[in-house]
Amino acid sequence: MKDSASMKLSVKRKGWTRREWHYFWLGLLFASPWIIGFLVFTVYPFFSSLYFSLTAYDLFNPPQWVGLDNYKQIMTDERFYKSINNTLFMAFISVPISLASSLIIAIMLNFKVKGINYYRTIFYLPAVIPIVASALLWTWMLNPDFGLINMFLRAVGLPDPAWLMDPRYTKPSLILMGLWGSGAGALIFLAALQGVPQQYYEAAQVDGANGWHRFWKITIPALSPIILFQLIMGLIGAFQIFTESYILAGGKSVSGSIGGPDQSLLFYAVNLYQEAFMNLKMGYASALAWILFIIVMAITLVLLKTSRRWVYYGGE
Amino acid sequence: MTLKILRTKILPHTVLIVFSVFFLFPFVWLLFTSLKTSNEIFALPPRILPEAFHWENYKAALETVPFPRYMWNTLVICVICIIGQLFAAPLVAYSISRIPWVGSKIIFAIVLATMILPSQVQMIPQYIIFTKLGWVNTILPLTIGAFFGAPFYIFLLRQFLLGVPKELSEAAKIDGASEFRIYTQIILPTLKPALATVALFTFVGSYTDFMGPLIYLNDAAKWTITVGLQGFQQDHGAQWEQLMAASTIMAIPMILLYFFGQKYFMQSGSAFTGFK
Numbered sequence: 001m002k003d004s005a006s007m008k009l010s011v012k013r014k015g016w017t018r019r020e021w022h023y024f025w026l027g028l029l030f031a032s033p034w035i036i037g038f039l040v041f042t043v044y045p046f047f048s049s050l051y052f053s054l055t056a057y058d059l060f061n062p063p064q065w066v067g068l069d070n071y072k073q074i075m076t077d078e079r080f081y082k083s084i085n086n087t088l089f090m091a092f093i094s095v096p097i098s099l100a101s102s103l104i105i106a107i108m109l110n111f112k113v114k115g116i117n118y119y120r121t122i123f124y125l126p127a128v129i130p131i132v133a134s135a136l137l138w139t140w141m142l143n144p145d146f147g148l149i150n151m152f153l154r155a156v157g158l159p160d161p162a163w164l165m166d167p168r169y170t171k172p173s174l175i176l177m178g179l180w181g182s183g184a185g186a187l188i189f190l191a192a193l194q195g196v197p198q199q200y201y202e203a204a205q206v207d208g209a210n211g212w213h214r215f216w217k218i219t220i221p222a223l224s225p226i227i228l229f230q231l232i233m234g235l236i237g238a239f240q241i242f243t244e245s246y247i248l249a250g251g252k253s254v255s256g257s258i259g260g261p262d263q264s265l266l267f268y269a270v271n272l273y274q275e276a277f278m279n280l281k282m283g284y285a286s287a288l289a290w291i292l293f294i295i296v297m298a299i300t301l302v303l304l305k306t307s308r309r310w311v312y313y314g315g316e
Numbered sequence: 317m318t319l320k321i322l323r324t325k326i327l328p329h330t331v332l333i334v335f336s337v338f339f340l341f342p343f344v345w346l347l348f349t350s351l352k353t354s355n356e357i358f359a360l361p362p363r364i365l366p367e368a369f370h371w372e373n374y375k376a377a378l379e380t381v382p383f384p385r386y387m388w389n390t391l392v393i394c395v396i397c398i399i400g401q402l403f404a405a406p407l408v409a410y411s412i413s414r415i416p417w418v419g420s421k422i423i424f425a426i427v428l429a430t431m432i433l434p435s436q437v438q439m440i441p442q443y444i445i446f447t448k449l450g451w452v453n454t455i456l457p458l459t460i461g462a463f464f465g466a467p468f469y470i471f472l473l474r475q476f477l478l479g480v481p482k483e484l485s486e487a488a489k490i491d492g493a494s495e496f497r498i499y500t501q502i503i504l505p506t507l508k509p510a511l512a513t514v515a516l517f518t519f520v521g522s523y524t525d526f527m528g529p530l531i532y533l534n535d536a537a538k539w540t541i542t543v544g545l546q547g548f549q550q551d552h553g554a555q556w557e558q559l560m561a562a563s564t565i566m567a568i569p570m571i572l573l574y575f576f577g578q579k580y581f582m583q584s585g586s587a588f589t590g591f592k
Contacts, residue, residue: 020417026495027417033404034423037464042430045441052440059447108335111328119332121578122339128574128581130524132542133563136549137346140556146362148345154361180342187582232432240434243526243542251550269436276440277531286440293437300432 053287058280070287080288082263083271086171087238090267094175095234099227102185107219109186110193120190127184135247138177139164149176164248167262174244174265185230192226193219224311228303235299239292242269268292346567350374350560357556370557377561380552385537386544393455393540394522400462401469401518406507408465409473410499414485424474427467443531457532458525462518469514476510477503513580520570541566 016024028035053070055063074080109120126134141148142163150160161169200218209217220227245267249260258274259266272292276285345364349357350373352366377383412420412427446457484506485498493501504511526542533539539547545562552558574581 023415023417024419027411027415027419030407030411030415030495030499031419031423033463034408034427034465034470037404037461038426038430041442041461041464042433042438045438045445048441048444049437052444059444105335108328108332111332113325113328113332116332119336120582121575122336124581125571125574126339126342128520128570129567130542130570132524132526132545133566134342136545136559136563137342139549140349140560141342141345145360146358148341148362148364151362180339183339236432236434240436246526246530247546247549250553251546272436273527273531276443282440282444289434289437289440292434296432296434 049286049289052283053290055283057282057286059282063283066283070284071291073284074287074291079263079266079271082259083266083268086264086266087241087268089171090174090241091235091238094171094178095231095238097175098178098182098185099230099234101179101182102230103189103223103227105182105186106189106193109190124183124187126180127182127187129181131243132247134177134181135244138173138180139248139250142173142176164250165261167260167264170248170260170264174241174248177244177248188230189223189226192223196222221312225313228307228311232300232303235303236296238267239296240269241267242273245270346560346564350557350564352557354555354557373557373561374565377548377558377565380555380558381544381548381562382537383541383544383562383565386539386541389455389538390523390540390542393458394519396455396459397462397522398515398518400459400464401466401514402511404463404465405469405514406473406504406511407499408470409477410503412470413474413477414482414503415495427470431467431471439531446532452532453534453538455533455538458522458528466518469517472514473507473510476507480506509580512577513583516573516577516580519573523570 052063054065054067056066056069057063105123109116109123129137142150144150144160144162144165147163149163153160163169163173196219200222201214204214204218245260245265246258249258249265252258256278257263257266258270258278268288269292272285272288275281275288348364348366351369351371352373353370356363356366408423408427411417412424442457443452446452449456451457480503485502488498488502524542525540526546529540529543530546533543536544536547545566548562549559
């Protein structure tokens with residue numbers, strides 16, 4: 001980030017001049033909506049959820065201090081481990097797949113052919129469909145007997161799984177639906193691809209590098225900052241999967257659970273929602289939220305640390 | 317020569333067309349299912365084309381569930397959120413990119429950090445606050461946040477402002493214009509395209525939000541379109557023709573918005589590359 005004038009003004013001086021005070025109050029005034037919102041809706045909830053995580057609280061009776069009981073209980077809760085396993089599956093399988101597919105689509109959209117704008121429109125279109133609507137559509141597409149996907153699979157002689165009814169196939173269903181929406185990620189890659197200096201490719205071509213080499217030696221390193229960004233956002237997103245799982249699981253089941261067959265769609269955020277808003281265990285759910293926070297921070301820090309080995313920033 | 321045409325024209329188009337089919341076919345399936353009779357839907361083997369176009373499915377879907385009402389509820393929330401973001405986000409972006417004060421760097425860093433903070437961490441205390449205020453089952457919890465500026469939009473507008481030449485406001489300052497005047501009369505007009513992007517994304521965000529309305533709106537008369545459609549799925553799960561008709565109705569505003577505002581959607585891609 002570039003140095004802004006503000007830092008130069010205030011560094012190594014004892015008092016502020018009138019001008020500096022003037023800008024201080026002005027800056028504060030202009031930023032005040034965000035500052036108020038940040039304090040009321042982020043800072044306060046952030047710390048009070050830490051407090052609630054140490055209590056038993058059902059909204060109707062005052063919170064009761066229970067110390068670390070919620071955390072201890074979570075460590076022995078089967079549903080917690082189930083949700084972690086399901087979420088890790090999405091993080092380690094689904095996120096890389098969707099990153100790869102976004103990148104492939106971006107490369108295709110970077111072809112220098114006529115009418116590329118039409119293709120761009122088509123590829124991005126699924127990403128603008130509200131998740132609730134697209135999840136309903138995919139529920140129907142993946143219907144074992146009457147759905148389009150199995151119709152196709154049977155036609156080409158492949159096995160036709162029961163998709164959303166079979167716990168082994170619910171997460172692949174989710175991945176499939178995610179692939180359909182990968183135009184959104186592709187657009188971000190595309191913008192980055194178009195920023196790669198053309199001379200690099202021309203120089204490599206002169207040196208006799210083939211397309212495969214150019215991809216790994218030029219495209220991937222040039223895109224690495226964006227890959228890192230999308231990877232971080234994707235992994236954090238995996239821990240927040242909710243709507244698509246809720247709809248694909250068909251909403252609340254008769255038993256009042258929202259995790260789909262054999263809890264195979266019980267993801268971290270789904271479990272958290274269920275504990276908080278269906279079971280009204282606000283303290284327990286707050287502890288889950290704090291564990292989520294720690295996981296997300298750890299992922300981000302580890303990725304940022306290791307990124308120095310594989311992310312290349314231009315001009316360094 | 318022919319080989320070159322094959323490589324530079326035919327091959328790329330073939331690949332693109334194959335993928336286009338994959339992306340478009342679910343839409344075709346959505347539309348055709350919404351026009352079938354229930355007998356056709358559960359026919360074996362399934363067929364893609366309906367025998368006749370049963371547009372009455374749409375009428376039936378609109379009658380089974382009060383979609384116009386849900387649509388209205390949704391629009392009210394969308395409009396309030398747009399007003400909120402357009403008020404707050406540019407103010408904050410201006411503060412951190414144009415006013416030389418110590419807070420600008422600090423706030424920018426926090427804005428970036430909050431973008432990766434999972435909303436679940438604040439979700440429960442927020443719910444408790446809104447419960448105590450008696451705001452649950454009203455649209456206030458879904459709209460009030462917009463008036464404080466969302467991090468992503470602040471970031472987006474800041475990026476845009478960095479590209480606006482400083483001379484533009486310096487000249488006005490020499491003429492004795494106040495900071496507020498410069499903001500409203502010079503900065504805001506130049507920000508128009510970026511503000512349009514913010515309005516568009518805010519609309520899309522509120523229109524497609526599911527978890528917020530699910531948590532805060534208990535009363536079916538207050539539901540938004542997403543929660544309403546899910547309720548429909550819950551109660552009429554087997555009526556696929558109506559469900560698909562309702563899904564189509566829900567998707568149409570987004571598709572229209574996309575076709576008319578494509579430029580702004582596409583900008584979002586380049587906005588993210590600014591992160592590095």
